[in-house]
Amino acid sequence: xxxxxxxxxxSQAFYLFIGFALLVLTATTVGAAFIxxxxxNPVVALLIATIKATLVVLFFMHVKGASEKLTGAVVxxxxxxxxxxxxxSLADYLTRSGPMWR
Amino acid sequence: MPNSQPNHGHVAVMEPEAHxxxxxxxxxxxxxxxxxxSLGMWLFLVTEIMFFxxxxxxxLIYRLEYFNAFAAGSQQLSxxxxxxxxxxxxxxxxxxxxxxxxxEAGKRKLLxxxxxxxxxxxxxxxxxxxxxxREKFEKHHVxxxxxxFTDKFxxxxxxxxxNSKEAELFFSLYFVMxxxxxxxxxxxxxxxTVLAILAWKxxxxxxxxxxxxxxxxxxxxxxxxxxxxxxxxxxxxxHS
Numbered sequence: 001x002x003x004x005x006x007x008x009x010x011s012q013a014f015y016l017f018i019g020f021a022l023l024v025l026t027a028t029t030v031g032a033a034f035i036x037x038x039x040x041n042p043v044v045a046l047l048i049a050t051i052k053a054t055l056v057v058l059f060f061m062h063v064k065g066a067s068e069k070l071t072g073a074v075v076x077x078x079x080x081x082x083x084x085x086x087x088x089s090l091a092d093y094l095t096r097s098g099p100m101w102r
Numbered sequence: 103m104p105n106s107q108p109n110h111g112h113v114a115v116m117e118p119e120a121h122x123x124x125x126x127x128x129x130x131x132x133x134x135x136x137x138x139x140s141l142g143m144w145l146f147l148v149t150e151i152m153f154f155x156x157x158x159x160x161x162l163i164y165r166l167e168y169f170n171a172f173a174a175g176s177q178q179l180s181x182x183x184x185x186x187x188x189x190x191x192x193x194x195x196x197x198x199x200x201x202x203x204x205x206e207a208g209k210r211k212l213l214x215x216x217x218x219x220x221x222x223x224x225x226x227x228x229x230x231x232x233x234x235x236r237e238k239f240e241k242h243h244v245x246x247x248x249x250x251f252t253d254k255f256x257x258x259x260x261x262x263x264x265n266s267k268e269a270e271l272f273f274s275l276y277f278v279m280x281x282x283x284x285x286x287x288x289x290x291x292x293x294x295t296v297l298a299i300l301a302w303k304x305x306x307x308x309x310x311x312x313x314x315x316x317x318x319x320x321x322x323x324x325x326x327x328x329x330x331x332x333x334x335x336x337x338x339x340x341h342s
Contacts, residue, residue: 009199009202009203009206012200012203015196015199015200015203016196018196019192019193019195019196022192022195023189023192023193026185026188026189026192026332027185029332029333029337030181030185030337033181033333033337033340033341034340034341034342035341036258036341036342037341041337041339041341042333042338045333045334045337046330046333046334048333049329049330049332049333052326052329053326053329053330056195056322056325056326056329057322057326060195060196060198060199060318060322061318061319061322061323066140067137068137068140068141070137070141071137071140071141071144074141074144074145074148075144075148077148078144078147078148078151078152079151081148081152081155082151082152082155082158085152085155085156085159086155086158086159086162089159089162089163090162090163090166093163093166093167094166099167
């Protein structure tokens with residue numbers, strides 16, 4: 001285990017590639033916003049944002065390949081509790097009859 | 103059992119070498135200390151996720167209820183400025199990871215260079231944001247007594263008039279979310295300015311550059327928040 005303690009970072013070319021991919025995905029999300037996909041416009045926008053966020057977390061924040069596995073659990077738990085916040089709030093507001101708060 | 107006492111702290115007694123910041127006494131090895139530092143930083147970042155999460159939740163509920171007003175408000179934002187700022191932040195995230203890499207390799211001047219470029223990119227973001235805010239003041243799109251919203255929601259050529267109170271909610275969320283994000287950017291710029299000065303003085307070595315790594319984690323999280331803010335605020339119903 002101790003053998004892998006050095007070089008948790010990647011090569012410079014790899015970081016530039018990930019940065020380039022993030023820029024391409026930004027252009028993609030702008031382009032997709034101008035195409036009428038109906039109800040899927042926000043879905044596509046959030047999907048692209050999540051792909052970008054995942055690239056940043058895994059490769060820039062070095063969660064992939066981290067020697068401490070607990071870090072991954074903390075990251076997942078953070079987004080898991082965010083999902084609980086959003087889904088349970090919507091489970092309330094979206095199931096009310098009539099306008100949401102009247 | 104007083105006889106078992108001498109064994110305690112045995113290692114510390116046998117190693118008279120001075121401990122630097124790369125290994126403080128409560129950790130048994132360098133890797134354990136590094137893991138603890140990054141785990142602690144991540145616990146802080148989780149609280150940040152929940153902090154912004156509350157605002158995202160408020161945004162989501164109001165957007166579902168007042169979609170036309172949110173779309174009309176979003177159509178008043180500048181995609182060009184938002185996209186430029188997204189690109190600026192992504193490039194700054196690249197310079198931050200390259201700074202961490204330079205620190206790991208012990209390249210002091212390169213490290214300082216990347217940190218300075220990161221601060222400059224952060225300031226660029228804030229200046230562009232400032233121009234956007236100025237436009238909001240000019241158009242009276244800042245929530246408050248002078249707020250006025252007469253624009254319509256253009257849905258594929260069909261014009262829908264919107265309640266200005268509902269549009270005010272969109273701009274309240276716009277200012278709170280981008281404002282809190284900008285505050286985090288200002289803090290990040292201050293952080294990296296201090297780190298650049300300390301790095302120039304040679305505080306960081308390949309054995310110890312934890313502040314660079316952890317500030318980098320913070321900067322990337324602020325980047326991720328913007329990655330979500332951009333499509334949610336700027337790109338509602340833009341097709342025609």
